[in-house]
Amino acid sequence: MASCEDSGNNMNEGASDTISNPSHGTSSMNDSNGKCNCMKSQCVKLYCQCFSAGNFCNDNCSCKNCLNNEVNKDSVNQIKKEIQSRDPRAFEPKVIVDQGARNRKGCICRKSECKKNYCSCFAFKVGCSRHCQCQNCMNEYGVKGSSSGAKEQERVNDSNNGSKNVETMDNGSSSQSHHPPPPVYDNSPNQLSENSNARADDELGNSNVNNIPMPMPSNQVASPYHNFAVQQNHVAAPYYYRPLTPVHIQSSRNNITEQQSTNLFGDPDWQGQSTFLRTNPPFYYDNNVAELSSIPRIQSSHQYLPHQSHGFHQQVEEAPLGAMTLQLPFLRSSQQPNNGDGTNMQLNLHPHLHGHGPSPPPTADYEENHHHGMFLLQNNRPQ
DNA sequence: GAGTTTGAAACT
DNA sequence: CAGTTTCAAACTC
Numbered sequence: 001m002a003s004c005e006d007s008g009n010n011m012n013e014g015a016s017d018t019i020s021n022p023s024h025g026t027s028s029m030n031d032s033n034g035k036c037n038c039m040k041s042q043c044v045k046l047y048c049q050c051f052s053a054g055n056f057c058n059d060n061c062s063c064k065n066c067l068n069n070e071v072n073k074d075s076v077n078q079i080k081k082e083i084q085s086r087d088p089r090a091f092e093p094k095v096i097v098d099q100g101a102r103n104r105k106g107c108i109c110r111k112s113e114c115k116k117n118y119c120s121c122f123a124f125k126v127g128c129s130r131h132c133q134c135q136n137c138m139n140e141y142g143v144k145g146s147s148s149g150a151k152e153q154e155r156v157n158d159s160n161n162g163s164k165n166v167e168t169m170d171n172g173s174s175s176q177s178h179h180p181p182p183p184v185y186d187n188s189p190n191q192l193s194e195n196s197n198a199r200a201d202d203e204l205g206n207s208n209v210n211n212i213p214m215p216m217p218s219n220q221v222a223s224p225y226h227n228f229a230v231q232q233n234h235v236a237a238p239y240y241y242r243p244l245t246p247v248h249i250q251s252s253r254n255n256i257t258e259q260q261s262t263n264l265f266g267d268p269d270w271q272g273q274s275t276f277l278r279t280n281p282p283f284y285y286d287n288n289v290a291e292l293s294s295i296p297r298i299q300s301s302h303q304y305l306p307h308q309s310h311g312f313h314q315q316v317e318e319a320p321l322g323a324m325t326l327q328l329p330f331l332r333s334s335q336q337p338n339n340g341d342g343t344n345m346q347l348n349l350h351p352h353l354h355g356h357g358p359s360p361p362p363t364a365d366y367e368e369n370h371h372h373g374m375f376l377l378q379n380n381r382p383q
Numbered sequence: 384g385a386g387t388t389t390g391a392a393a394c395t
Numbered sequence: 396c397a398g399t400t401t402c403a404a405a406c407t408c
Contacts, residue, residue, distance in 0.1 A: 036403080037403070037404080038403065040401080040402065040403085041401090047393085049404085105391090107390080108390065109389085110390075116405070116406080117405055123404095
């Protein structure tokens with residue numbers, strides 16, 4: 001029996017691993033999720049997939065000398081902080097989603113050719129990316145260095161033509177699929193059991209439910225958006241319609257404060273518009289593209305995208321001048337968003353996006369009419 | 384189930 | 396930061 005039978009299985013204060021930690025995941029990540037067999041780590045190192053996923057160990061675990069439980073919550077949190085001091089993203093989702101999905105840290109496979117579950121990318125059912133240092137990559141979900149991104153884009157475009165519905169893609173049900181299926185999400189409700197208020201953030205999107213470490217911005221910097229032109233990019237984001245689970249929501253909190261928001265996003269061109277729906281997750285800047293760490297949440301017309309784009313801000317500041325694009329998975333508006341030059345941006349919106357609450361799957365009509373909500377922010381900052 | 388292989392995490 | 400060690404999961408038999 002498990003040695004850590006006492007606890008609930010949520011650490012509560014950290015970001016749970018939205019997308020379950022494959023560690024060396026089994027063929028079914030959901031099956032392996034929340035279950036470990038740690039012998040020496042006391043389940044308080046990232047070796048432990050429960051710990052790594054932000055969960056306490058539970059009855060299904062076979063760990064020994066487990067500290068990762070409710071009883072030792074304070075110690076666990078302290079250890080977590082120490083780990084986060086080394087890697088602030090240690091407890092963030094392991095897979096990020098932009099036009100597809102990829103393993104955030106990439107893999108370093110030498111022998112497995114990325115075609116076994118030893119490979120963290122493969123285990124997540126995502127393709128390898130330029131972030132990987134694998135050798136002889138043969139990942140069936142996407143080979144490093146291939147035009148997997150382009151292929152993914154093709155897939156996106158294919159889906160735009162109505163040839164494939166989102167639900168099919170979301171299911172990722174065919175393991176033989178040529179295209180990478182989306183990451184597997186842990187829908188287990190217990191991950192939010194003690195933290196259900198994570199959903200109930202206020203209308204401005206302020207939420208400090210979790211203590212997710214975020215890159216700290218420079219508060220002295222003026223709005224990073226001043227010199228950005230916003231263009232609609234008629235490319236669908238195949239995943240962003242996926243309903244968010246409570247786990248997603250919980251793990252995608254950030255702890256930006258109102259004061260920080262004001263400092264960061266004081267640009268009246270942006271702040272004053274109820275244009276953007278908030279996306280929960282921080283943005284990860286990655287070369288020339290800022291990518292979403294997780295799936296955006298459509299919640300309220302009063303929530304501004306920049307409001308919680310804490311990480312994004314910093315990344316923008318560091319972006320190569322003139323080269324930066326940001327892909328924003330969706331927009332909605334009762335007002336036209338401003339292009340920054342006095343003109344309004346033309347929007348084609350999913351009709352459901354006008355409402356509150358979770359976004360339903362897109363309609364066929366939406367697909368067919370290319371009412372996509374992905375935008376690019378071109379970095380036009382002067383040199 | 385035991386032993387081996389593997390790659391991520393931790394350590395030096 | 397690179398190399399080494401430790402660790403737990405994946406895998407094989």
